[in-house]
Amino acid sequence: MKRVLIKSSRFNYPVYIGRSIINRTPAILSGLNLSERVFVLTDKKVDRLYGEEIKNVLNSYAKENFIYSLSAGEKTKSLNTAEKIFNLLLKQKFGRDTLLLTIGGGTIGDIGGFVASTYMRGVQLVHIPTTILAAVDSSIGGKTGVNFLQRKNLIGTFYQPKAVIIDTSYFNTLDYNNRVSGFGEVIKYAYLSSDTFYNLLYSNFDALLKLNSPYFNKVIEECISIKAAVVSQDEFETSGIRKILNFGHTFAHAFESYSNYRIDHGRAVLAGIIRALFLSYRLNLINQTQLEYYLKLPTLIKSIKIMNEFNRKDSIGFNNKLLEIMYSDKKSMKGQLSFVLIAGIGKILIDVKADKRDIFYALNKCKEFLG
Ligand SMILES: NC(=O)c1ccc[n+]([C@@H]2O[C@H](COP(=O)([O-])OP(=O)(O)OC[C@H]3O[C@@H](n4cnc5c(N)ncnc54)[C@H](O)[C@@H]3O)[C@@H](O)[C@H]2O)c1
Secondary structure, eight states: OEEEEEOOSSOOEEEEEETTOGGGHHHHHHHTTOOSEEEEEEEHHHHHHHHHHHHHHHHTTOSEEEEEEEOOSGGGSSHHHHHHHHHHHHHTTOOTTEEEEEEESHHHHHHHHHHHHHGGGOOEEEEEEOSHHIIIIITSSOBOOEEETTEEEEEOOBOOOSEEEEEGGGGGGOOHHHHHHHHHHHHHHHHHSOHHHHHHHHHTHHHHHTTOOTTHHHHHHHHHHHHHHHHHHOTTSOSSGGGGGGTTHHHHHHHHHHTTTOSOHHHHHHHHHHHHHHHHHHTTSSOHHHHHHHHHTGGGSGGGGGGGSTTSSOHHHHHHHHHHHHHHSGGGTTSOOEEEEEEETTEEEEEEEOOHHHHHHHHHHHHHHHO
């Protein structure tokens, strides 16, 4: 079992990564002196697959153990759901000594984290992420949130968990789309990391995606270590360093919004990364050779062409709509569009301004490239 430590202003917390480590949960929780009054938040599918096992594991730890399962997905990330959970917590007489344990993907982690941070001004939180995306991204770094008025994560908090426990054997039941979505974020880390990591991913990609590569856990650990290093330096996204994690995300958020959240987050990130690469090239941050090399990894996922379906008929209309969405995104409220772009692997630039012509260039070149 591997352990990565995340630093935060109030306390440091461990992330444990390993196969079949769920059985170690009681020892981890008691080692951290956490409450034995456990409210488990999960989703219906995860409950069906692992609920019984989790209940058995927690029985040896918890004095009280209540499981509540929601439907996974963006609709669940709402104030309405949060209110339902608050009501249930109260009804079941959970007080300030609650340990809220989330077991599921990013949607469960985000809403669970939001509830934990606000219920009685904050109760203990532990994440057990069961998707690749949640393991490498959403469970680390303390961002919680719900969607509001069609805006993603508009209402939320920064609230760190006491621990994150990643049992990588849970990923075996993820379907292909969900694995691709997780790899969207994994690929993003390749640009933040090193040529060595980029090449490791590139050379072993097929086996990694099928979850049968001997490097799988190493890859997950590397992604978490990168995120840990970044969020430990910029817990509340004040210094700007944390923005590097948003490589490809300005485009990605626009795609998600355009599709009315029918596209998985990670898949939108992949599509966004490809546009961000073309934009970086347009702004002379990378040369032709770099562009070609950097495009190799995300395009190993053939189904990434899906992002071209939207603008097949009406490119100008599509581009304009996307631009409009980007302008209304909360990150560009000051009226200027800025992007997180790349000048080389491990050289991510934040707040790079681009105008409409540059953005259209990136969108159109990408369309040509993906065919
Ligand atoms: N807080 C952050 O920093 C942060 C970062 C990135 C993304 N996010 C959020 O994460 C969310 C997306 O997360 P996600 O992709 O995990 O989505 P998700 O939670 O909706 O899970 C996707 C699907 O996988 C299923 N599932 C989960 N674990 C499974 C398992 N082990 N086996 C089989 N099926 C399983 C779920 O039931 C669901 O159908 C978005 O809401 C996004 O905004 C948050």
